[in-house]
Every structure is written in structure tokens, then in C-alpha cells.
Amino acid sequence: MxxxxxxxxxYGGAMTTLAASMLRNRTEADxxxxxxxxxxHDAAPxxxxxxxxxxxxxxxxxNLCRDRLRRRKFQGDLPDEPDAFERAGLKFDPIADWDxxxxxxxxxxxxxxxxxxxxxxxxxxxxxxxxxDLSHADMAELLNVPEGTIKSxxxxxxxxLREHLKGMDT
Amino acid sequence: MNGxxxxxxxxxxxxxxxxxxxxxxxxxxxxARLAERESASGFLAFLGRPVALATAAGLLVVSIAASLAIVxxxxxxxxxxxxxxxxxxxxxxxxxxxxxxxxxGLPAELASSSVNAPSDAGSTGSAGQSSDSNGxxx
Numbered sequence: 683m684x685x686x687x688x689x690x691x692x693y694g695g696a697m698t699t700l701a702a703s704m705l706r707n708r709t710e711a712d713x714x715x716x717x718x719x720x721x722x723h724d725a726a727p728x729x730x731x732x733x734x735x736x737x738x739x740x741x742x743x744x745n746l747c748r749d750r751l752r753r754r755k756f757q758g759d760l761p762d763e764p765d766a767f768e769r770a771g772l773k774f775d776p777i778a779d780w781d782x783x784x785x786x787x788x789x790x791x792x793x794x795x796x797x798x799x800x801x802x803x804x805x806x807x808x809x810x811x812x813x814x815d816l817s818h819a820d821m822a823e824l825l826n827v828p829e830g831t832i833k834s835x836x837x838x839x840x841x842x843l844r845e846h847l848k849g850m851d852t
Numbered sequence: 853m854n855g856x857x858x859x860x861x862x863x864x865x866x867x868x869x870x871x872x873x874x875x876x877x878x879x880x881x882x883x884a885r886l887a888e889r890e891s892a893s894g895f896l897a898f899l900g901r902p903v904a905l906a907t908a909a910g911l912l913v914v915s916i917a918a919s920l921a922i923v924x925x926x927x928x929x930x931x932x933x934x935x936x937x938x939x940x941x942x943x944x945x946x947x948x949x950x951x952x953x954x955x956x957g958l959p960a961e962l963a964s965s966s967v968n969a970p971s972d973a974g975s976t977g978s979a980g981q982s983s984d985s986n987g988x989x990x
Binding site: 844 | 856859860862863864865866867868869870871872873874875877878879881882883885886
């Protein structure tokens with residue numbers, strides 16, 4: 683159980699960020715992380731470290747999120763809330779050297795709404811690549827798809843995000 | 853760097869600036885669930901061990917023996933009650949018959965009429981007939 687605390691201390695933030703970004707609901711995200719910890723505990727004896735512990739933990743979280751999103755299709759989507767950050771339980775750290783002409787908070791909120799509109803497979807790659815800084819190779823392993831698929835999903839997702847934020851560009 | 857690249861860079865920087873922090877309560881809840889599961893699985897593990905099988909077999913033998921003992925004691929009690937009742941009713945019948953004065957427990961007149969009537973009538977009839985026959989007969 684001490685090892686579980688260590689995993690949580692190291693990767694709990696990344697696991698929660700992935701779950702919150704995927705599910706857009708903090709309560710559900712916490713439930714997923716809790717379930718993931720139990721799975722990590724159960725599967726730990728069979729873990730041979732061929733994949734990094736972080737990637738492995740995130741893979742478990744991603745699978746649990748996909749299950750939840752699949753179930754949500756039948757249960758109806760979440761109610762609309764004005765603040766996408768608040769609903770997802772995400773925090774925005776202001777960027778120091780940002781172009782003053784653009785309100786970064788407004789743009790970040792618009793970006794969250796745009797991420798909401800992405801299909802889960804594209805949302806997943808955007809979050810893993812740009813929010814959790816995983817390499818294409820790690821993502822391919824984590825999602826069990828070829829790197830080419832990852833790149834094309836990312837390109838499609840960024841095109842959608844760009845389209846959503848077009849009016850905000852200067 | 854063209855406009856699209858600059859825009860993409862902004863998007864990626866904004867994406868990287870948003871994150872969720874881990875909730876310590878999640879770890880506590882997970883630990884509590886693990887502890888609960890382990891206590892439940894401890895009992896299951898005990899059930900899988902030979903000592904559990906021996907305990908179960910012992911309990912089975914004890915319960916069978918107890919139920920047999922209960923059944924046999926019930927049978928014995930029933931047999932004694934039946935024998936006593938039979939003995940008592942048989943004894944009283946014999947005593948009653950021995951003490952009987954010929955009335956069979958009925959009032960004396962009734963007993964004598966019921967006992968004598970058919971024989972008297974028969975004897976009278978037969979006597980009459982016989983006297984008639986005696987009278988007719990030369």
C-alpha cells in the first residue's frame with residue numbers, strides 16, 4: 683500500500699489531469715483515478731516495467747475514461763455549465779511571456795470549450811501530447827495504435843481547435 | 853514562423869498551462885477500499901484452506917449427530933407414552949371386567965331386561981308354540 687502512495691504522489695496529478703480533461707467532470711475524474719489506483723495495485727505484481735510506470739498508469743486511466751464515456755452515451759451527457767474549467771476541475775496557470783493583446787484566460791476558456799467538442803479519441807491525443815507532454819511513441823504504446831494514427835488524430839484535432847478559436851487570432 | 857504556426861504554438865502553450873491537481877482524498881478512499889477488500893478476501897482465503905474444510909466437515913458431523921440424538925429421544929419418549937397408555941387402558945379394562953357383577957356397568961333393571969328379554973320372549977314363544985303343539989298334538 684505504501685507503493686500505491688508513491689505512485690499517487692508521482693503520477694496522481696497527471697492521472698487526474700487526463701481524467702478531468704477527458705470526462706470534463708471533476709467528481710467522475712476522481713472516481714476514475716480511485717479505480718485506477720486499485721487496478722494498479724492489483725496488476726502491480728505482473729508489471730514488468732517494459733513500459734514506463736507513468737505511461738502504464740495513464741493507460742489504465744485512459745481505458746477507464748473510455749468506458750465511462752461509452753456508458754455516458756446511454757445515460758445522457760453532462761448538463762451545460764458556463765465555466766468549462768470549473769466543471770472539469772482544471773486550473774489555469776497564467777503564462778508569463780504571453781502576448782498582452784490577447785486575454786489568455788478568455789482564450790484558455792474558449793479552448794476548453796473547443797476541447798469539449800472534440801470526439802474522445804482526438805481529445806485523448808491532444809491532452810496526452812500537449813497537456814501531459816507524452817511523445818508520439820509513448821502515446822502509440824499507451825493507446826495501442828500506430829504512431830501514424832496518433833499523428834493524424836492530432837492534426838485533425840488541432841484543425842478543429844484552430845477553427846474554433848479563429849476569431850481570437852490577431 | 854507563419855500565422856498558423858504561431859497560433860498553434862499559442863494553443864499548445866494554453867493547453868500545457870491547464871492541469872488538475874490530485875485530490876489526496878482519492879488515495880484515502882482507494883486505501884480504504886483495499887483494506888476492506890483484503891479483510892473480505894482473508895475470510896475467502898480461510899475458506900480455501902484445509903483447516904476450513906476440516907472445520908466444515910466437523911460441523912456437519914456434529915449437526916448430524918445432534919439431529920439423530922433429537923430424533924431418537926423423540927421416538928423413545930413417544931414409545932414410552934404409548935406403552936404406558938396402552939398398559940393403563942388394558943389394566944383398567946381387565947379390572948372392570950373382573951369386578952363386573954353381570955350388569956356390564958348398566959342399571960340393574962335395564963341390564964336384566966336387556967339381557968333376559970330376548971331369551972324370555974323366545975322361551976315364551978317357544979313355550980306357547982310348544983304348549984299349542986302340545987295342545988294340538990293328540
